[in-house]
Amino acid sequence: MTTKPIILISNDDGYQADGITKLAAIARNFGDVVIVAPAHQQSGKSSAITGGIPLKLTKISEEEGLVVYSCDGTPADCVKLAFYTLFKEKHPDLLLSGINHGSNASVNAVYSGTIGAAMEGCINHVSSIAFSSTQMEKVLDIEKAVPYISHIIKQTLESPLPKGTMLNVNFPYEEIKKATVCREADARWSEEYLPLADDPHSYTLAGYFDNREPDSKDTDMWALSHETLSIVPIKVDKTDYEFMNQLKDIYGK
């Protein structure tokens, strides 16, 4: 008897989102799936965690090969709590996060709760992959992406990721001609806010995405605008090793 892999899935759009439902459907072809995802929308939560306030884990449904839980915390809370309550003896074989409704390419990875959930798996040495579509609609068209997502899941189950490194996978939805392994583009969100009409000291976040290197062909942003699925391996360790060595001459070794 062979044991099926156990695949933990989380996201930041909540356990009822279309993206996580579709990701679970794909993942079930490769193992038994456990969803532990936020009870409510948790976009933009990055790797935020909840201290001091109790978090509730609620079993929503259970069927052969799929158990669904919600947790009233952040995406990172969901993964932490799943590891503690459901996977205390043995971690899952794979952690998937998403499919996010909206791109998490480039600097979006800094703010993304989808990445926050996957990063938590990565910190705990579980192979972790975040999937995001550039599409923001409530119902995602992932037809073109399914073969790629399946391939990446299969490949990662067979050959786990290096400890401390996860994959940030983003895809366009109208057409996907190929996949590419690439780096994060250098970008930022311009700081744009809309002042409230009746209170000029209150502001709502708006802004636009500012790709600082639109002509670089080796980035995730280039891939997404050229009918290409992007795979960026990203690390927990943010140390700038190159600059570290320069800085030692100034402050000491």
Place this chain on the structure above:
Amino acid sequence: MTTKPIILISNDDGYQADGITKLAAIARNFGDVVIVAPAHQQSGKSSAITGGIPLKLTKISEEEGLVVYSCDGTPADCVKLAFYTLFKEKHPDLLLSGINHGSNASVNAVYSGTIGAAMEGCINHVSSIAFSSTQMEKVLDIEKAVPYISHIIKQTLESPLPKGTMLNVNFPYEEIKKATVCREADARWSEEYLPLADDPHSYTLAGYFDNREPDSKDTDMWALSHETLSIVPIKVDKTDYEFMNQLKDIYGK
């Protein structure tokens, strides 16, 4: 007439915290200080941002060389909103975050709102430095750290950091014998939760810090346990360039 540098300061413990007050006092020796910090405690918020809900910017006080604002958002929100409202024409010369009440060394940087605020400056190409004390008390003893903090501020004003790289500075408080430039230690927080007595499905975050490489001498964790202030340059770009090249053989270039 020479213009004084403008130094923006934020944190995650709130604008009234002892750490930010003490950091501002040091920074005033080097320029005009503007504090834009959370109205309330925002620990563990990472780079979370607030969408959809208006944020209020409130001027708390103003004197020669020091203006204090609070913002009812996350640390990253504070910096974004400061850039949009107060520094639209010209960014500040330096962004400082802290002094955090508690260490942000190693994997703590993933969860830290102090780092989240500094990272936001870094994304916007402002030289940014996060300062944290291992001390968690409400009143920080920073006497031993002041000469180091002053030196790092002065040095960074004279020689700005590379774009996309910030400094994560942590210090012990009982004794500081030297500073060292080093890398993040590989660590995690063990997933420990305390179930509520009256609800076994609700849990409060507890846990302990698990340094996976306690014998490595080139890490921030080693420095902090050996009377040494640690300076770790960290990057916005999390791409794992080494693994990226291996992965291209599997998924395509």
